[in-house]
Amino acid sequence: xxxxxxxxxxxxxxxxxxxxxxxxxxxxxxxxxxxxxxxxxxxxxxxxxxxxxxxxxxxxxxxxxxxxxxxxxxxxxxxxxxxxxxxxxxxxxxxxx
Numbered sequence: 225x226x227x228x229x230x231x232x233x234x235x236x237x238x239x240x241x242x243x244x245x246x247x248x249x250x251x252x253x254x255x256x257x258x259x260x261x262x263x264x265x266x267x268x269x270x271x272x273x274x275x276x277x278x279x280x281x282x283x284x285x286x287x288x289x290x291x292x293x294x295x296x297x298x299x300x301x302x303x304x305x306x307x308x309x310x311x312x313x314x315x316x317x318x319x320x321x
Contacts, residue, residue, distance in 0.1 A: 255302055
């Protein structure tokens with residue numbers, strides 16, 4: 225969605241094409257580094273590294289950092305990315321027909 229938002233800004237004259245390109249390249253580099261790190265951790269083999277990874281993930285998922293870690297893993301915290309909209313907590317059922 226960020227690409228679409230920024231493309232509209234280019235069309236409206238709020239951003240130059242060069243600024244758009246620079247921002248997207250920076251976001252791409254950050255995403256590529258994160259993906260490389262995540263893949264390196266996810267492909268650990270052998271018994272000890274795998275158990276250490278499993279223990280670290282279990283601790284992280286049950287800590288206050290679970291939310292920020294999930295957003296980072298989902299690439300929602302890339303530079304120049306708008307904050308995700310909060311989801312409704314209580315989603316009422318639609319009225320019966």
